[in-house]
Amino acid sequence: MKPTDTSDPRYYHKVVDCQWGCPAHTDVPEYIRMIAQGRYTDAYLLNRRSNVFPAILGRVCDRPCEPACRRVRVEEEPVAICRLKRVAADLADDIRSHLPAVPAKKNGKRIACIGAGCASLTVANDLLPLGYEIVMFEQFDQAGGLMRTNIPAFRLPAQVLDDEISMIVELGVDLRLGHRIDSMAALLEEDFAAVFVGTGAPRGKDLDLPGRQETERIHIGIDWLESVAFEHTDHIGERVLIIGVGNTAMDCCRTALRLGGESVKVMARKPRGYFKASPWELEDAEEEKVEIIVNHSPKAFVVDGGQLKGMTFDHLEYHVDADGNLQSTVIDEVFVACDDVILAIGQENAFPWIERDLGIVFDEWDVPKVDKATFESTRQGIFFGGDSAFGPENIIWAVEHGHQAAISIHKHCSGDPVAKRLSHGMNLLSTKMSLHEWSFSNDYDPSNRRRMRHVELKQRFDELNIEVELGFSAEQFVTEVKRCLNCDIQTEFTAKLCIECDACIDVCPVRCLTIIENGDRTDLVQRLNTPVTNPDAPFFVSDSLPQTSRVMIKDENLCVHCALCAERCPTGAWDMRKSELLIPYAIDEEVAACNQKTG
Amino acid sequence: MSFIKKPRITKGLPQNGLGLSIVDYEGAMSTLCAGCGHDSISAAIIQAYFELEIEPHRVAKVSGIGCSSKTPTYFLRPAHGFNSVHGRMPSIVTGANAANRDLHYIGVSGDGDSLSIGLGQFCHAIRRNVNMLYVLENNGVYGLTKGQFSASTDIGSTARKGGAVNQQPPIDPVLTAINFGCTFVARGFSGDKQSLVPLLKAAIQHPGFALLDVISPCVTFNDHEGSTKSYAYTRESERTTVYADFIPSREPIETDLVQDVTTVTLHDGSRIALRKVDDDYNPFDAGAATAYIRDHQDQGEIVTGLLYMDEEAQDLHAMNNTPNTPLNALEPSKLIPGAAKLAALQKAWR
Numbered sequence: 001m002k003p004t005d006t007s008d009p010r011y012y013h014k015v016v017d018c019q020w021g022c023p024a025h026t027d028v029p030e031y032i033r034m035i036a037q038g039r040y041t042d043a044y045l046l047n048r049r050s051n052v053f054p055a056i057l058g059r060v061c062d063r064p065c066e067p068a069c070r071r072v073r074v075e076e077e078p079v080a081i082c083r084l085k086r087v088a089a090d091l092a093d094d095i096r097s098h099l100p101a102v103p104a105k106k107n108g109k110r111i112a113c114i115g116a117g118c119a120s121l122t123v124a125n126d127l128l129p130l131g132y133e134i135v136m137f138e139q140f141d142q143a144g145g146l147m148r149t150n151i152p153a154f155r156l157p158a159q160v161l162d163d164e165i166s167m168i169v170e171l172g173v174d175l176r177l178g179h180r181i182d183s184m185a186a187l188l189e190e191d192f193a194a195v196f197v198g199t200g201a202p203r204g205k206d207l208d209l210p211g212r213q214e215t216e217r218i219h220i221g222i223d224w225l226e227s228v229a230f231e232h233t234d235h236i237g238e239r240v241l242i243i244g245v246g247n248t249a250m251d252c253c254r255t256a257l258r259l260g261g262e263s264v265k266v267m268a269r270k271p272r273g274y275f276k277a278s279p280w281e282l283e284d285a286e287e288e289k290v291e292i293i294v295n296h297s298p299k300a301f302v303v304d305g306g307q308l309k310g311m312t313f314d315h316l317e318y319h320v321d322a323d324g325n326l327q328s329t330v331i332d333e334v335f336v337a338c339d340d341v342i343l344a345i346g347q348e349n350a351f352p353w354i355e356r357d358l359g360i361v362f363d364e365w366d367v368p369k370v371d372k373a374t375f376e377s378t379r380q381g382i383f384f385g386g387d388s389a390f391g392p393e394n395i396i397w398a399v400e401h402g403h404q405a406a407i408s409i410h411k412h413c414s415g416d417p418v419a420k421r422l423s424h425g426m427n428l429l430s431t432k433m434s435l436h437e438w439s440f441s442n443d444y445d446p447s448n449r450r451r452m453r454h455v456e457l458k459q460r461f462d463e464l465n466i467e468v469e470l471g472f473s474a475e476q477f478v479t480e481v482k483r484c485l486n487c488d489i490q491t492e493f494t495a496k497l498c499i500e501c502d503a504c505i506d507v508c509p510v511r512c513l514t515i516i517e518n519g520d521r522t523d524l525v526q527r528l529n530t531p532v533t534n535p536d537a538p539f540f541v542s543d544s545l546p547q548t549s550r551v552m553i554k555d556e557n558l559c560v561h562c563a564l565c566a567e568r569c570p571t572g573a574w575d576m577r578k579s580e581l582l583i584p585y586a587i588d589e590e591v592a593a594c595n596q597k598t599g
Numbered sequence: 600m601s602f603i604k605k606p607r608i609t610k611g612l613p614q615n616g617l618g619l620s621i622v623d624y625e626g627a628m629s630t631l632c633a634g635c636g637h638d639s640i641s642a643a644i645i646q647a648y649f650e651l652e653i654e655p656h657r658v659a660k661v662s663g664i665g666c667s668s669k670t671p672t673y674f675l676r677p678a679h680g681f682n683s684v685h686g687r688m689p690s691i692v693t694g695a696n697a698a699n700r701d702l703h704y705i706g707v708s709g710d711g712d713s714l715s716i717g718l719g720q721f722c723h724a725i726r727r728n729v730n731m732l733y734v735l736e737n738n739g740v741y742g743l744t745k746g747q748f749s750a751s752t753d754i755g756s757t758a759r760k761g762g763a764v765n766q767q768p769p770i771d772p773v774l775t776a777i778n779f780g781c782t783f784v785a786r787g788f789s790g791d792k793q794s795l796v797p798l799l800k801a802a803i804q805h806p807g808f809a810l811l812d813v814i815s816p817c818v819t820f821n822d823h824e825g826s827t828k829s830y831a832y833t834r835e836s837e838r839t840t841v842y843a844d845f846i847p848s849r850e851p852i853e854t855d856l857v858q859d860v861t862t863v864t865l866h867d868g869s870r871i872a873l874r875k876v877d878d879d880y881n882p883f884d885a886g887a888a889t890a891y892i893r894d895h896q897d898q899g900e901i902v903t904g905l906l907y908m909d910e911e912a913q914d915l916h917a918m919n920n921t922p923n924t925p926l927n928a929l930e931p932s933k934l935i936p937g938a939a940k941l942a943a944l945q946k947a948w949r
Contacts, residue, residue, distance in 0.1 A: 570634025
């Protein structure tokens with residue numbers, strides 16, 4: 001194999017699994033170190049740069065970083081990355097003075113953002129410092145979008161939402177609350193340099209079964225949550241069935257418990273292991289005594305004289321067929337009594353307000369065609385982001401869409417091609433302080449993940465809005481930060497210094513190093529000290545070594561970044577270097593353009 | 600040396616037939632210089648015992664004084680251990696082995712501990728054919744006292760600093776051992792674990808005294824251009840003559856390897872497979888082996904591999920006709936014949 005080019009930012013980026021897994025590429029190890037050093041404000045600001053809403057995401061992010069966390073390869077549970085983000089947010093000072101200054105003199109370009117959710121707010125956050133005027137239209141009387149309407153306050157308090165949203169709005173957003181856009185054509189007649197559509201995926205899927213239209217007691221999950229959020233709904237029957245087992249279902253069942261539900265059952269069509277809900281959300285719901293009933297496929301709503309009596313289900317049995325697919329057979333039909341049914345079986349985008357003759361092409365599923373990198377529709381100057389771009393995802397995805405759309409909008413307004421964008425950069429800096437001292441803590445802490453403290457079960461049902469999670473205590477987060485393996489502190493190898501003494505190979509606690517004769521990849525992986533378990537993980541091959549012309553191989557999947565290879569190396573061929581991924585935002589595009597102009 | 604503890608990570612590690620993973624065979628963190636050959640030998644020892652599926656607590660590790668003699672701390676944490684007086688490791692092992700023949704004995708020594716202060720002990724343990732693995736970590740320098748020439752330094756080698764040139768002829772442990780009738784003589788290199796681990800496995804299973812001389816560069820005092828025991832010099836000059844591998848009795852020999860492989864069957868049915876690089880080399884002929892090693896030495900080559908073996912010789916216990924039950928497990932009534940027997944014995948000599 002050819003020697004690995006570690007100066008390519010993608011190589012070390014992929015080693016930092018959490019950052020690679022995060023759609024917004026938040027620099028997780030660095031903010032965790034900042035928390036360890038008591039630099040909470042810095043940790044908050046570092047988060048905010050990439051994910052914009054650290055306090056919100058520290059509570060409700062879907063945390064793609066955590067399943068990716070290297071810690072899972074060493075023991076059972078990942079670092080509590082998400083809840084450490086909340087620690088930074090809880091303990092940070094007021095950061096408003098750290099935000100970039102917004103120029104008083106505008107650049108004369110007005111941008112329309114439709115919807116005041118996380119995607120639009122991110123666009124505003126990125127473009128306001130560049131002198132753009134942002135006009136944001138929101139159909140409701142409060143900003144926040146699905147973060148406000150669909151996430152119950154016992155998970156995300158209104159105060160937290162208000163704080164982080166106001167930080168952006170106060171930069172100078174022209175926020176038009178209660179202003180619903182009913183016609184794109186009409187909007188386009190106004191003087192906007194670009195339009196960003198961040199209207200989410202507001203239509204909950206319905207379940208067209210017998211009896212569906214005969215009662216008022218069947219609710220669409222996200223609509224029901226919305227009416228709870230705006231206090232239009234404040235009670236529900238004692239026996240509630242939730243159909244579907246995704247994260248919305250978890251929010252519905254827990255909300256139902258707080259509005260009078262006594263017996264709340266989540267009806268799942270498939271067995272455990274096939275649920276869409278995140279494991280931690282399932283865990284929290286079950287802690288509150290929600291019953292999850294598996295292998296029940298909805299068949300009909302049983303309504304008698306306009307009154308909902310319950311539902312019938314096919315009780316299924318599953319087996320895996322020869323091709324590995326899950327196959328079901330019906331065992332019998334079951335009736336389950338209930339007073340209310342909440343449907344939480346998915347949601348989709350809906351654009352009845354976009355005329356189809358504006359040059360915005362819609363695909364076969366009636367959603368607009370949107371470029372995956374630039375977020376531009378087929379009509380120049382009209383951009384989509386968040387759930388409205390590619391269907392329901394999580395907040396962190398919408399934020400990343402917002403960042404990318406902001407870059408595109410800036411390019412569009414500057415007359416530059418939107419697809420021509422800055423790529424990621426990387427800084428790589430040695431952490432060596434003295435002989436065996438590094439500017440990071442390399443001592444492995446075997447502690448297990450700290451358990452999040454929750455409000456007592458009884459107490460949390462007293463009021464709808466009591467936040468269930470208390471956050472980590474000081475003792476808890478001091479331990480939790482030490483569990484991070486510092487994946488961004490890279491083992492950088494200089495082949496010409498190596499004397500092949502094997503010291504690094506011998507001391508490595510996970511045996512991820514091998515010195516062997518070079519070969520092609522299929523050949524090399526068969527001769528390693530430890531077999532490759534993750535073929536997708538980065539794989540380092542050095543230049544030829546001076547004494548024997550063999551090569552040093554490192555399987556990055558296994559490394560725990562303990563620095564022992566570098567401590568044991570007698571010649572300094574291994575060094576621990578911090579890789580910092582440089583992610584360009586709209587403002588960096590502007591800086592690069594200015595630099596180019598001034599030469 | 601390092602100041603942090605090595606992380607103990609066992610998730611996903613393979614286990615041997617005893618249900619142990621390789622970390623169960625490790626010891627404390629080494630305090631030797633970073634890059635010391637001795638640490639590589641410790642790693643190879645860990646690997647060998649793990650692969651042989653020997654329970655670590657069934658091993659006794661004994662050493663004398665020196666950098667090499669510190670290393671038993673760094674492997675097989677649950678094993679018995681004895682850190683003895685300088686050069687006296689062979690006596691301790693001889694005594695321990697006499698009392699309990701059921702343990703696996705490993706003695707770790709260096710060129711100072713074996714070839715200077717302990718040369719007599721070394722020779723006599725060989726003569727007695729004590730069933731043990733004797734690892735001689737040979738770096739050609741007194742490292743612990745900051746780099747003086749040792750008894751294995753070659754003529755013409757220079758000191759790291761000051762320009763001193765060694766004038767005295769070295770004692771070659773391999774030739775010495777063959778001369779004294781050692782029943783298993785091998786040489787390895789700390790920087791070549793692919794050969795070293797199989798050599799260790801064969802030596803551990805050999806039923807008698809097994810000498811493994813391992814060139815182990817001293818990265819601090821003897822890894823320079825004037826050294827004949829540096830990483831670079833050893834790599835250039837190493838000539839592996841006979842590769843050895845240990846084959847447990849339950850495993851068949853793969854047929855495609857058989858043609859150029861000689862196997863020696865041990866008493867328990869397991870075998871040592873020898874693959875010769877030079878066709879005319881005979882590892883069962885002490886005289887020829889000696890001549891071959893000496894010839895290549897004159898050409899500036901370091902001959903490595905399994906150089907000599909004699910599976911017929913009797914070990915200490917066979918020579919003394921001791922029972923199969925370890926002496927320390929015998930009933931006192933059987934172990935101590937009593938006053939009447941002693942009187943009868945003395946009477947026979949009057």
